[in-house]
Structures are given as structure tokens and as C-alpha cells.
Amino acid sequence: MRKIKIFISSVQAEFKHERMALNEYLLSDPLLGKFFEPFLFELLPAIDRSVDAVYLKEVGQTYSILQSL
Numbered sequence: 001m002r003k004i005k006i007f008i009s010s011v012q013a014e015f016k017h018e019r020m021a022l023n024e025y026l027l028s029d030p031l032l033g034k035f036f037e038p039f040l041f042e043l044l045p046a047i048d049r050s051v052d053a054v055y056l057k058e059v060g061q062t063y064s065i066l067q068s069l
Helices: 013-028 051-060
Strands: 004-009 036-040 064-067
Touching: 004 013, 013 036
Parallel strands: 004 036, 004 064
Antiparallel strands: none
8 A cells, every 4th residue: 555645844943843753753653654654855865956846746746734834
């Protein structure tokens, strides 16, 4: 079964801890880890493509977006 990708996003630095905690929780939980694949833009390594292009590509491939405001 293909995992559902969840894009975790926020432009606010204050939520960095929450984004990382949610990512870790989804990856480490035995049940949720079977069904969901979290994506955090800030965990991507440096790449040779534009930030906007990578961001839009990932959003386009994501089933759900969690936005912290």
C-alpha cells in the first residue's frame, strides 16, 4: 500500500519545534508510520533547483497539508 504524503509547513520560526515533533511522531509511531509519510521542506538537503520549484512539486504530490499559523 502506498503511503499518504503529509506536507508539514509553516513560515513561522516559532513552530519549528512543533513541526519537527510532528514529523518524528509520524515516523516513529508503528501504526501511523505504515500509512503516512511526512514531508518537511526544511529537512531537504541543499539542491541545485529553485526553492519555489521544489516546494510546488512537493505540494502537488501531497495528499494533505498541515499548516501552522
